[in-house]
Amino acid sequence: MGTVKVECVVKEQNEIGEGPVWEEKDATLLYVDIYGPKISRWNSLTNQIESMHTETYVGCVVPRRSGGYVIGEGRRFAAVDWEKRAITTIATVDTEKSNTRFNDGKVDPAGRFFAGTMAVEVRPAELERKQGSLYSLRPDHSVVTHFDQVDLSNGLDWSPDHRFFYYVDSLTYMVEAFDYDIHTGGLANRRMVYRLENDEGIPDGMCIDAEGKIWLACYSAGRVVRIDPQTGTRLQTVKLPVAKITSCCFGGKDYTDLFVTSAYKGMDEESLAKQPQAGCIFKVTGLGVKGIPPYSFSG
């Protein structure tokens, strides 16, 4: 393992930066600012940022195989035509609720788009409980509800062999696992794999590495931790210069860089003065592991 280095690469601050996805063909990082509300792309070669506003809170954005993106925005899955800056509804969820919104989401190895909802927060991590659900959007645009009673639907990813699905409902302070059926997209046998320690704050976004270990963003704890889901142990801690760490993904050459998003929402003047990079995106190098390229929605 080389020397771990943390560098601030995206200096434009996001209220809640989230959902990073590496786009290999353009060497860009795609992400959202949930409260922007906007979708952005940072070009790692030119350092330019391109953004487009959405109508309401946007929890996640993923690439679409046929071009453009799909987002979990408000209570809808929607298609984004990036060139035309146009958004069109694909499907609506939480139809009997009025105060929920999409949060984190990701595409499974078969091209289904999984994303969860939560009640809109009064303050960070303060919200009406049990209002969220986990959904997936199938390639035929039908929606599957996997479960409800979620407090704050957050990070998710699949094991490299596609046999397990890992999931975070932030207010459980755990990472959970399910058996995953890649043929049907079905989840079974929910169990805990890791409980956060007190100084690890609130579990937020996550990503898997090529060795099947989980990189978990620790909101309010200024760190990303690497977890072995087989043993339920923490293998490594990477500290960042800001507290509100929201998510991470691998990217860059050979997927060896870890990109880490952050937020400044809910911080007062004093803490903002102490953490002038709150809301920026960081690149961690020298970890000695690789990630897995992201999947695109196949519908």
Ligand SMILES: O=C(O)[C@H](O)[C@@H](O)[C@H](O)[C@H](O)CO
């Ligand atoms: O980034 C997200 O996923 C949420 O939308 C945020 O609101 C934080 O996670 C939350 O406040 C911490 O618990």
Ligand SMILES: [Zn+2]
């Ligand atoms: Zn999150």
